[in-house]
Amino acid sequence: PRKFTPFLLHGVPGSGKTEVYLRVIAETLAAGRTALVLVPEISLTPQLAARFRARFGDRVAILHSGMSDQTRLGEWSRLHRGDATIAVGARSAVFAPLAKLGVIVVDEEHDGSFKQEEGVKYHARDVAVMRALRAGAVCVLGSATPSLESFAHSEQGNYRRLELTKRPTARPMPHVDIIDLRMYIPDGEAMLSAPLRTAIGETLAAGDQSILFLNRRGFATFVLCKACGHAFRCPHCSVSLTYHRHSDRLSCHYCGFTQRVPENCPKCKTAGSIERKGLGTEKVAEAVAAAFPTARVARLDRDVASGAKVEVVLSRVGRREVDILVGTQMVTKGHDFPGVTLVGVLCADTGLDLPDFRASERTFQLLAQVAGRAGRGDRVGRVLIQTYRPETPAVVAAAAHDYLQFFVAESAARAEHAYPPHGRLIAVRIDGPDEHEVAGAAKLLAGLAEDMVRQRPDVSGVEVLGPVPAPLERLRGRTRWQIWLRGPDRHALRRVARMVQGTEVASSVRVGLDVDPMSAL
Numbered sequence: 001p002r003k004f005t006p007f008l009l010h011g012v013p014g015s016g017k018t019e020v021y022l023r024v025i026a027e028t029l030a031a032g033r034t035a036l037v038l039v040p041e042i043s044l045t046p047q048l049a050a051r052f053r054a055r056f057g058d059r060v061a062i063l064h065s066g067m068s069d070q071t072r073l074g075e076w077s078r079l080h081r082g083d084a085t086i087a088v089g090a091r092s093a094v095f096a097p098l099a100k101l102g103v104i105v106v107d108e109e110h111d112g113s114f115k116q117e118e119g120v121k122y123h124a125r126d127v128a129v130m131r132a133l134r135a136g137a138v139c140v141l142g143s144a145t146p147s148l149e150s151f152a153h154s155e156q157g158n159y160r161r162l163e164l165t166k167r168p169t170a171r172p173m174p175h176v177d178i179i180d181l182r183m184y185i186p187d188g189e190a191m192l193s194a195p196l197r198t199a200i201g202e203t204l205a206a207g208d209q210s211i212l213f214l215n216r217r218g219f220a221t222f223v224l225c226k227a228c229g230h231a232f233r234c235p236h237c238s239v240s241l242t243y244h245r246h247s248d249r250l251s252c253h254y255c256g257f258t259q260r261v262p263e264n265c266p267k268c269k270t271a272g273s274i275e276r277k278g279l280g281t282e283k284v285a286e287a288v289a290a291a292f293p294t295a296r297v298a299r300l301d302r303d304v305a306s307g308a309k310v311e312v313v314l315s316r317v318g319r320r321e322v323d324i325l326v327g328t329q330m331v332t333k334g335h336d337f338p339g340v341t342l343v344g345v346l347c348a349d350t351g352l353d354l355p356d357f358r359a360s361e362r363t364f365q366l367l368a369q370v371a372g373r374a375g376r377g378d379r380v381g382r383v384l385i386q387t388y389r390p391e392t393p394a395v396v397a398a399a400a401h402d403y404l405q406f407f408v409a410e411s412a413a414r415a416e417h418a419y420p421p422h423g424r425l426i427a428v429r430i431d432g433p434d435e436h437e438v439a440g441a442a443k444l445l446a447g448l449a450e451d452m453v454r455q456r457p458d459v460s461g462v463e464v465l466g467p468v469p470a471p472l473e474r475l476r477g478r479t480r481w482q483i484w485l486r487g488p489d490r491h492a493l494r495r496v497a498r499m500v501q502g503t504e505v506a507s508s509v510r511v512g513l514d515v516d517p518m519s520a521l
């Protein structure tokens with residue numbers, strides 16, 4: 001039998017990856033077999049479903065976490081009976097009941113949402129590859145910005161790489177300028193530098209639309225004491241509380257804890273010293289509206305809405321009823337707006353500092369996605385990326401639309417510490433209600449792991465990092481610590497991990513393993 005080789009379809013945004021999927025699926029159906037298509041949750045839009053239904057009619061079953069259980073069960077049984085022969089869905093659809101599977105497509109295979117991090121941990125992309133292998137099916141992984149792991153597989157010949165380097169209309173990729181925020185001091189409220197302000201003005205004057213992109217995680221609105229700097233954190237989760245202007249309250253995104261903003265500082269007791277500060281999309285949208293009073297400004301983020309309301313905002317943009325859209329990650333995926341000729345990234349740096357070895361890759365992917373937003377209409381788009389670190393490879397390569405340049409730089413950086421794809425990383429997560437017991441267990445286990453690595457030659461390549469409190473040290477009433485095991489040999493890593501997990505600790509303490517975690521939080 002022929003060796004099983006997944007395909008990696010590497011295509012620039014707008015190069016027609018979806019059309020390739022549709023053709024492969026059509027051929028598969030013609031041969032009497034079935035098809036499974038996985039997409040990130042955020043891309044599973046009504047437009048995407050409509051596109052599949054337009055081509056394949058009611059042979060398509062859509063599996064979506066936003067569906068009622070009954071609808072989902074209905075779709076599941078249509079597949080089971082063979083009434084539907086194409087399953088399109090997010091992560092968990094990888095287990096859809098399809099007989100005679102002929103092809104599995106994983107679109108945007110780099111997307112972090114394919115990894116199930118809670119409960120039973122699995123990576124839907126890896127499950128998809130295994131399932132295709134067992135079923136004798138074709139496996140197609142598609143992305144404009146492949147994960148380093150998948151691209152490395154294609155470099156090593158484990159995957160066969162197909163490149164879609166041109167947009168079918170021969171329209172060039174948008175022109176990207178990097179704006180150095182150290183030179184062009186941005187307006188504090190809106191993060192508008194002079195060049196971006198000028199570009200927005202020109203776009204408005206031309207009757208075109210702009211998207212301003214904000215990486216929410218780095219820019220949540222915060223409330224602080226201007227006398228002593230005290231900031232408000234959740235007493236249960238040790239995360240910063242998010243400020244809600246309409247209710248003038250602070251709340252925790254994890255556990256829902258909520259409190260009023262006090263008049264006086266709880267720490268230094270200074271009266272009237274609490275300032276509401278920072279840059280959410282709300283703040284930026286207000287400042288942008290003030291700077292461009294004739295423009296119609298809308299914003300889009302998780303606070304505005306979910307599901308249907310998102311579609312309302314996006315369809316207004318599609319009908320050109322919005323001149324400037326201010327938004328978070330949501331604006332980067334799954335929608336084509338011909339009228340958008342300018343995309344401004346307000347601050348590219350925010351993602352780079354997340355405590356995660358994939359921070360740089362995520363930032364590159366995000367910037368590349370955002371850059372792909374502009375210029376899908378009949379004119380070439382323009383992208384301005386504002387950053388305090390214009391020399392960062394993720395920024396430079398995204399601006400140059402050069403995936404390979406990023407891959408080479410990032411792969412070299414990862415090699416230094418044997419991070420994937422050069423090695424593996426296992427997070428040992430230790431948590432429990434009692435902070436002393438958790439810390440004690442973490443120190444005990446890390447010590448044992450270090451002893452094992454010192455004493456046994458078969459695991460000598462393993463590095464033990466930590467123990468450290470997790471970035472979210474308290475979450476839902478539990479204290480969380482981490483030990484990281486890192487090294488080029490996954491068998492050696494597993495041996496150490498198994499020893500750690502098999503060691504007896506206080507009964508209230510949980511010890512879990514996460515291989516190549518998507519998040520360090």
Ligand SMILES: [Zn+2]
Nearest residue numbers: 225228265268
């Ligand atoms: Zn204070």
Ligand SMILES: [Zn+2]
Nearest residue numbers: 234237252255
């Ligand atoms: Zn909380």
